[in-house]
Amino acid sequence: MDRSRRRSNGNAIRGPQSALTDFLASHNISAQQINLDYQQRVRDAEQQAAQAAAAAAAEENKPDSSDEEDAAERKKRKRKEEKAIAKIKASKEFKKRKFEHHRDNPDESSNDDALVQDMMNKPKAPPKPGQFANCDVCEKRFTVTPYTVAGPDGGFLCTKCGKEIKDEKKKADHAAKKKKATPKARKRQTESDRMMGDVKPGAKSLVEHCVRKVADVVNDVEDFGELPQKLLDRLSQILSKKRVLTPRTLQLFLQPGIDRINVYDCAKLESEDFQKIFAFMPDLETVNLRFAGQLKDDSLHYMLEKNHKIKHLQLGATNLISDPAWIDLFQQMGSQLETLKLSELNDAMKDSTVEIMAAKCTTLRRLKMRSCPHMTEASINSISTMTTIEHLSLSVAQDSGSEVLVNLISNLGPNLKTLSLEDYFYADDTVLAAIKQHCTRLKKLRLTGGASFTDAMFANLFWEDWSNPPIPFVDLSCNRDTDPDIGPGEEEAGNPDAVGFGSNAFKGLFQHSGSNLERLDLHSNRHISHEALIEVFDGVKIYPALQDIDLSFVTHVDDVVMSGIFKSCPALQKLTVFACFSINELQIPRGIAVIGIPTAQTAVEVVGES
Structure with missing residues (x-):
């Protein structure tokens, strides 16, 4: 009896030990x-x-x-x-x-x-976790743990010293990272300036730095004071680019003694803000309001009531203005307008409205119409009667045939100094012939997006005796054969009719206008051959006035052509060569902004270094 009790007591004692053993074994202890x-x-x-x-x-x-x-x-x-x-x-x-x-x-x-x-x-x-050690810095004795920080002399640091070392290292890493990131931010700003047309080498002027600083803290500025109009325009450009031109910042530009207002981004302005412009500035002669989506009929009528001196008017994206309001504008103000530029009018400017504009704007010298989908060939015929126009830019009614454009050029060509016809897909060589016959005073020529112009007719325009003097500004981009079956390297073989601006036209252009050419845009003219590019930019022929060239998507541009361009164009400031994949290694002279090459910044030639 006693033996069985002892056995049961022994089992009772061994029971918890067995459970502990099982627990330790399950945890690999x-x-x-x-x-x-x-x-x-x-x-x-x-x-x-x-x-x-x-x-x-x-x-x-x-x-x-x-x-x-x-x-x-x-x-x-x-x-x-x-x-x-x-x-x-x-x-x-x-x-x-x-x-x-x-x-x-x-x-x-x-x-x-x-x-x-x-x-x-x-x-x-070295001491292991759980052992004691002396701190390398303060010599304090402490217990080593797996998280103990190593000291500078090969020992260990106590908790306090280790934390201080970690904080100092974190601050140093942050400072180094910030210092390293600064050039990237500066480079990004430089590239942004180049894309916006600011390609002057070297440091910015003190005035430019001051204007940018004012733009950065514009929300803290109470008054611009009597700033010159040029600086006000520059401030408006910067604020519009940053999308911070609000009703509050607009108030800074409203000065009664100024005769012009340029707001390049009105997206954040309301209808009453436009009325405020016309109320505070009654002597306005030049009004330039872009992306003015909230400019409505009542605001336009308010302008007609308060401002009687406007001569130059440019409005963009004013889709809430109706045709009756435009008609009121032309009837009341048309006789005094000298410049009219309208764009992105999706719900107005029908042919009947354009007809009234042509009849009432009798002193108009500059006319620019873009993205007005309600305008048709009838509108172009109405514009053909405005013989006072000297600068004409049209990007409307792109479905028009060549006959309408020939009639337009025949009527207005003798007086034109600027001719810009964009994306007229169906225009053909008769338009080029009309330009050669009737336009003799052009200083700016833009013909883009044509799929029927031929290289021979372009060459005839420039090669033969054209009485027009050399043209400073030429934009003949995107004139090419649109056959989708033509692949890379097959431009000549797949274009038997020589459609588009090609090699002969390229040579003829420089033969005619090379001595006076300042800006040239030929992007996407893929039919210009490598031989023609080398012949024109051979480093011997000099084009002294050429400052801005765009040869993007002209696939034959390579290192040899680029080197010739640098030698033949001593006044060159900006060269755009997107998608010219044959450019590999070249030295870019200092002072020239090359846009479109990822490694352009590192390829700049350092003058004076051996």
Whole structure:
């Protein structure tokens, strides 16, 4: 009975131990491993103590340079050294080494002094987690953990010093990163300026820096004061680009004594803001309001009521103005208008309205119409009667045939100084013939997006005796064969009719206008051959006035052509060559902005360096 009770009590006692064993086993915890780790820590601690004692004894044994050490001190140092050696011999590490030496070399007698010296000279092992160490900075004693930071001298740092070191390193990394990012931001601003047309090399002027600084803090500015009109326009450009021209910032531009207002982004202005412009500035002669989506009929009528001196009017995206309101404008103000530029009118400007405009605007010298989908060939015929126009730009009624355009050029051509016809897909060589016959005063010619002009007729326009003087501004881009079956490198073979602006036209253009040409845009004219490009830009022929060239998507442009352009165009400031993949390695002269090459910035030639 007692034996069974004892057996049951024993089972009751072993039950929790068994559960603990199972728990430790499930978590990969071994009692034997714990014991081995403990023994290792003890041996390491003994070894550290022995090494410390040996180091102290060695320090005591150093000769004194002053030779003032007496016999008592030497005796004391010797006593410490013997004590340290005895401690090392009594340690388990010494006994283990002695046993291993006897086991590996049974024929040799163990040299205890050699073993002791070897243990004393062994480098000190770094403390492990759970052991004590002295901080490398403040020398404070602390417990080493797996997260302890290494010190500069190979030791460890306490928690406080480690945190300070981490904070200092983080600040240094942040400062270095910020310093490194600054050139990228500057480069991005430089490329943005180049795309906007600002290609002057070197530092910006003091005035430009001041204007940009004012634009950065415009929300804190209370009044611009009496700034010149040129600076006000520059401020408006910068604020419009940043999309920060609001009713509050608009108030800064409203000065009664100024005769012009240029707002390049009116997207954030409301109808009453436009009325405020016309109320505060009654002497306006030039009105330029772009993206004026909230300019409505009542605002336009308010302008007609308050402003009687307007001569130059440019409105963009004014889709909420109806045709009756436009008719009122032409009837009341048409006789005094000298410039009229309208664009993006999706719901107005029908043919009947254009007819009234042509009848009432009798002194108009500049006319620009873009993206007015309600205008048809009838509108172009109405414009053909406005013989006072000297500068004409049309990008409307693109479905018109060549007959309508020929009639337009025949009536207005003798008086035109600017002719811009964009994206008239169906225009053919008869339009070029009409230009050659009737236009003799052109200073700006833009014909883009044609798919029926031929290279021979373009060449005839320039090669033969055209009485028009050399033209400073020429834009003949996107005149090419639109056959989708023509692949890369097949332009000549796949274009037997020589459709588009090609090699002969390219040579003829420079023969006619090369001496006076300032801006040239030929992008996407893929039929210009490599031979023609080299012949024109051979580095011998000089085009002294050429400053801006766009040869994007002219696939034959390569390093040789680029080098010739730099030599033939001494006044060149801006060269755009997007998608010219044959450009690999070249040196860009300083002062020229090359846009479209990812490595253009690193290819700039440094003048004066060997």
